[in-house]
Amino acid sequence: MFDTLQSRLADTFKSLRGKGRLTDADIDATTREIRIALLEADVALPVVKEFVAKVKERAHGLELSKALNPTQQIVKIVNEELIDILGGRTREIRFSKGTDPTVIMLAGLQGAGKTTLAGKLGHWLREQGHSPVLVAADLQRPNAVQQLQVIGERAGVPVFAPQPGNGVGDPVQVSRESLDEARHKLYDVIIVDTAGRLGVDEEMMAQAHDIKAAVTPNETLFVVDAMIGQDAVNTAKAFEQGVGIDGVVLSKLDGDARGGAALSIARVIGKPIMFASNGENLTDFDLFHPDRMASRILGMGDMLTLIEQAEKTFDAEQSRVSAEKLLRGKGEFGLQDFLGQLKQLRKMGPLSKIFGMLPGMGGQMKEAVENLDEREVDHLEAIILSMTPAERDDVSILNGSRRARIAAGAGLQVHDVNQLVTRFVEARKMMQKFGSGGGVPGMPGMPGMGGGRAMRPKNQKKGKKKRGKNGAPLRRGAQRAVAPKPTGQPSQADISSMFGTPGSGQGADNFELPPEMRKLFDK
Numbered sequence: 001m002f003d004t005l006q007s008r009l010a011d012t013f014k015s016l017r018g019k020g021r022l023t024d025a026d027i028d029a030t031t032r033e034i035r036i037a038l039l040e041a042d043v044a045l046p047v048v049k050e051f052v053a054k055v056k057e058r059a060h061g062l063e064l065s066k067a068l069n070p071t072q073q074i075v076k077i078v079n080e081e082l083i084d085i086l087g088g089r090t091r092e093i094r095f096s097k098g099t100d101p102t103v104i105m106l107a108g109l110q111g112a113g114k115t116t117l118a119g120k121l122g123h124w125l126r127e128q129g130h131s132p133v134l135v136a137a138d139l140q141r142p143n144a145v146q147q148l149q150v151i152g153e154r155a156g157v158p159v160f161a162p163q164p165g166n167g168v169g170d171p172v173q174v175s176r177e178s179l180d181e182a183r184h185k186l187y188d189v190i191i192v193d194t195a196g197r198l199g200v201d202e203e204m205m206a207q208a209h210d211i212k213a214a215v216t217p218n219e220t221l222f223v224v225d226a227m228i229g230q231d232a233v234n235t236a237k238a239f240e241q242g243v244g245i246d247g248v249v250l251s252k253l254d255g256d257a258r259g260g261a262a263l264s265i266a267r268v269i270g271k272p273i274m275f276a277s278n279g280e281n282l283t284d285f286d287l288f289h290p291d292r293m294a295s296r297i298l299g300m301g302d303m304l305t306l307i308e309q310a311e312k313t314f315d316a317e318q319s320r321v322s323a324e325k326l327l328r329g330k331g332e333f334g335l336q337d338f339l340g341q342l343k344q345l346r347k348m349g350p351l352s353k354i355f356g357m358l359p360g361m362g363g364q365m366k367e368a369v370e371n372l373d374e375r376e377v378d379h380l381e382a383i384i385l386s387m388t389p390a391e392r393d394d395v396s397i398l399n400g401s402r403r404a405r406i407a408a409g410a411g412l413q414v415h416d417v418n419q420l421v422t423r424f425v426e427a428r429k430m431m432q433k434f435g436s437g438g439g440v441p442g443m444p445g446m447p448g449m450g451g452g453r454a455m456r457p458k459n460q461k462k463g464k465k466k467r468g469k470n471g472a473p474l475r476r477g478a479q480r481a482v483a484p485k486p487t488g489q490p491s492q493a494d495i496s497s498m499f500g501t502p503g504s505g506q507g508a509d510n511f512e513l514p515p516e517m518r519k520l521f522d523k
Helices: 003-014 024-040 045-060 070-085 114-127 144-155 171-185 202-215 230-242 260-269 290-297 303-313 316-328 335-347 351-356 364-370 374-385 389-393 400-410 414-435 473-482 492-498 515-522
Strands: 102-107 132-137 189-194 219-225 247-251 273-277 285-287
Touching (some): 003 290, 024 045, 045 260, 070 290, 102 114, 102 202, 114 144, 114 247, 114 285, 189 202, 202 230, 219 230, 230 260, 247 260, 260 273, 303 335, 316 414, 335 351, 335 374, 374 400, 400 414
Parallel strands (some): 102 219, 219 247, 247 273
Antiparallel strands (some): 273 285
């Protein structure tokens, strides 16, 4: 949703690179581009004006930091101001402190996704250890009650639906009866799904007001379709004035709209965004974190959300066993272990969505992530599943005939099998080096890595080098006199030669490893 805004801001910050200091003209040009980017993202004009004014004010009176260059300081200011307009901090549900159940009332226009979101919220609360119940108080829309019952069954959350709906029944009475139902069956959270309209009208406001008076909810959440732009802000403002709301829930954040409503609504109506729904699955729902959303908009990723999703999805014991196999080496980590990790990774959602949470996934990388073909992963699974258990455990036994059989079983070519095996072996070697402290590939002078001069094996003879002698005895004596004496501290040339870089002292060709280190490399 924020792709266009993210690209525009990235281009704006890129123009500041390489500048040792920012002039007033640079700041004015940068804030002008930020203003255009926000307006193109359909952010409300009053919010844009306030945002740009704050950024400009702080940039002109820039708190000079030796740790950050001017570009990083501007990004820091924009990040902090984005967090501010998105709400500043995460707002959680206020649960009832007594024995009475917590009541959450959902309101909004028809088509905003209230019924689906009720199921997602119930599923999320159940995972948090609560016992929620869904209340079918939308008796106006055709089949709304049946839809809630189906979603409740998928989410594993009970549904209280005493009336058939389709225009039959009193939603206020249903909401009132749900309180007794919750107390009788010991439900601690009641989620009331109310009716919506195609537009704000007096009848809708009156019904929502009556339901709120009947159940006295702890939280009244307004569900906003993030794809409808500025009209969502106007609708939320009307509900706040007519009914009164405590927070906002953004639905359909995975859409391709410009996302201006998400950036405007918290500041315009003065109510926090509490939850966000960014997919069709029941698990595509979580608390709204302003700092994480600002980080995504600026292309800095969202590692905290990624870690939380991984903790929910991955089997800790299976991951620990696989990691131990990988670090022990000896080829114990096989394709069966790799397949298990791959399946758990895919449970987190589309790979493009997962990679999009990583820092630095902007520009060309973002385009590559978006064009990621999930069918390639299906092909990997097909190849591995076409192998016998012995072949998955030890890829070294894969000869030509075995590879041909595997390729035929997976419906692919032999070179696809060869490519998978080669990449798997290389990746396994790299991870084993990481785990054994081998260092980072490409770092100069690191054992077994490229980038530096190769260490001389112990038993390799040195090539004789012809050295010219200075024929003048007096000059030779002067050179010996000015030669530095050992001080016990390594010189810059010695340090350079140790890491395989040219220096003016002892060269890398004459460097000898200590005996203890030499034993490690001779194994």
